[in-house]
Amino acid sequence: MPFDTWLLYLFTCFGIAVVPGPNALLALTHGAIYGQRRTLFTISGGVLGFAFVLSLCALGLGALIQASATWFTALKIAGGLYLIWLGFGLWRSAPVSLETSGMPSLRRWSLFRQGLVSAISNPKALLLFTAFIPPFLDPHRNLIAQTAAIALTYAVVEFFVEFMVASAANRVRPWLARTGRRFNKVCGGFFVLFGVALPIHS
Secondary structure, X not given: OOHHHHHHHHHHHHHHHOOXXXXXXXXXXXXXXXXXXXXXXXXXXXXXXHHHHHHHHHOOHHHHHHHXXXXXXXXXXXXXXXXXHHHHHHHHOOOOOOOOOOOOOHHHHHHHHHHHHHHHOOHHHHHHHHHHOHHHOOOOOOHHHHHHHHHHHHHHHHHHHHHHHHHHHHHOHHHHHHOOOHHHHHHHHHHHHHHHHHHHOO
């Protein structure tokens, strides 16, 4: 990929990454609840999921899935149900605490898994990546190398943006701790709204 094309792609990635979505909201809530360091597992899972979906799209599989209405509808329903499940789990979770030590080590895998599944079960990411990737691909160059460059660039940008979101949430934890479970319920409600809207939105 020529440098000027990559630079344009980099700016496009930032524009996409800063638009609020389920994974950004996940980074926000986990940053507030579990702290900045533990949220790195959530972010890493989401980044890996996005890199996987983006690679599929770059290799043409995204368009293939879109061509099958049944598979795409199933993906939308599965993604919506997962977001609703996350929302109810967050609604029932303990309020934000200033103490993050003593949490079970398995929690890290759980955070990673939530970020990963949230990314790969989001059909909007499939549509978006399939639409915006083709202009940056050169059919006369190695497709695998271009896919690797595209996926790695977006992964780095997404990681940076989500880490900034989680860090901001972590800084206001003392205030969130005073709100009790209201923060959890508000964010959980947003996840449910995302989940309900996802399957029915065209």
